[in-house]
Amino acid sequence: MSDKDHICVDMGSEYCPCYLAEMKECIMCNHLQGKELCDCNWQGICIYQEFYWNGQKRKDIRKTVEGKIIEKKVIQENYVLFKVKVDVDLALKLKHPGSYIFIRHIEKPYFFDTPMSIMDVDEKNGEIQFVVQILGPKTKDILSCENKIFIRAPYWNGVIGLKKLKETKEKKVLLIGKGVGLAPAILAIKYLLKNKNHITFVIDPGKIGVDFINEYIKDFKIEPIEISLRNQKGVDILISLLKENYDLIYSLGSDKLHKIVKAEIEDTSKFVCTNNSSMCCGEGICGACTCKTKSGQLVRMCKMQVKAEEILEEGK
């Protein structure tokens, strides 16, 4: 069967069943893998039934739309914050922690699509915000986007351990964010506060600085703890915090940050982190995001939920 802890993040959404079902490669459904008998990791719907009633076809795929840039703010050299107007409907689907989109300069072909986390959403006005770090070929001309930008969305697999994050209620939570990884913290904090969690937020500003994020968290009544992991003092503070009894520890940043954090946690089932896989199609097809789990299974990280500890140990 599909491994119990491996769940397709798109399952049951309006985009399920997808191309994978048509190719008999569905992540969840035995029948849509070409096998003989039911043996799914039940999530409340029967994908085979959806597929059948959709005329043995996948559902419509996500479209690339033109977003109107309302605001473009250079935070630091090579860090730009965008506020973009999209459909209210789309904005609503990007509200949950882990939501991300693919962005692209409107003069560039599809293979410039770059995954970006949603930082904040104003669903009433259909506005989304994200922060782009300018790095290489795909992001360099994002800076030159003026009025419009291509957006392909919604995607949801930006957090490894999403279920754990969503289940956490009235608990003690530690968030550790670094650099541009701080951006997805906002949706997560909103969600965790709604579930009455107590949040401790550790920030390593990196090159991007804290000002942009402080703008957002000032309303949350959270006292962020600012550290730098580049000096020993910062590392010591983090380690002593990790020894405290948190029910959920969410690392937002590079895989390097995830490894530092995870190494200090005894019970790794409490650990969740941002999904830093290299992504291209986001649909489980191209294979750019493929990762090997501890047990040697290959998983498409753009779609599949796995346990954080299964992935990080092996890396890519």
Next chain:
Amino acid sequence: MAKVVIIGGGWAGVAAAVTAKKSGADVMILERMDILLGLGNVGGIMRNNGRYTAAEENSLLGAKELFEVTDQASRHVNIEFPGHKHANLYDVCKVEPMVRKLLQEMCIDLQFKSRVVDVEVEDQRIVSIVLQDGTKIKADVFIETTGSTGPMGNCLKYGNGCSMCILRCPSFGPRVSITSKAGIKDDIGKRKDGTYGAFSGSCKLNKDSLSEEIVKKLNETGVVLLPVPKEEINMKKLDMKVCQQYALKEFAENIVLLDTGHAKLMAPFYPLDKLRKFKGLENARYEDPYAGGVGNSIRYLSIAPRDNKMQVNGLKNLFCAGEKSGLFVGHTEAIVTGSLAGHNSVRFIKGIPLLELPINTCIGDLISYEREQRKTEEGLRTRYTFAGADYFKRMKDLDLYTTDTGKIKKRIEKMNLLNIYEEKII
């Protein structure tokens, strides 16, 4: 204390719980739904043909409780319908609460909405089973009585789609084959043409939707036959049914209704527009499966390989019963196999030899005959029930069939098995 955990609270699971408890174990039933009895909530026919003998045998072996309940819950006793004699029809609306009360009084731990999704096996032994919410449950021995029906994808692939039956997969989650989770390869029953599974053979009509005349006759006699117009008679439909005991000419030529609280319609499904052409059925509607006009549940997709003591081959501490344990049809078949599995599970814990019922009991013969037959392709296309078809014929040929309780008692006594299920083992 010795702990027996039963997965699935259908007739087989319930029967296993009763005998395991009587033998002295601590017993827990895990049921995925909010009610017991599984398919037992939609059947009702008892004691027809050879089932009478089997019910008496099981009672004399020392497990009469459940037959007492079904007798008590019967709306009609000792009736006849085509091909079937001395049947009782229990009221499907009354029987489940009665069984639940009995089990509660016996201090059997009933856990509802507890779907088992996985097992942990070490050294061919089930160490624990895992529930949907991640809870792990340990026990000395496990009994799998999850049946063989559905879930939705199977009913779609091998049938006409989910017909919304009593098992309510969308609400409670699908059946899981514990044996297959433990790495054992299940057998798959087939139809005459070789396709997998088989349609359940009857539906329930809401009695309030039938004409007064039909309701009156049903209440009084238990049976109503309505002739099918010549051009509509379809003999082929008989082949796709589970219930080969009802695959008789009369059932193609007539609509047979039986009073089990609802009106049991002896057809796997029947298009509503055609059904409503019959006099008295103009306003008919289905009660189970809700979409009985288009399809029914698909069964026999996960049969465990086992021995005649109901122990699953390849695992040290797993027993099975009911439809899980063979191509059996029926409440009675589920109860008698369940009773043996429950009893043997406690013998297993105690470390004493397991009981194999001799083939000069009809229960023992059915269990061993099915196991032999299932090894062949033809055998996989057959169903085994005391109530009719091939096996009832065999019962008669072997002189196993009788309704003379005195005669059955003598047999059981001669084998030194009277009230064996009553013995406290631990």
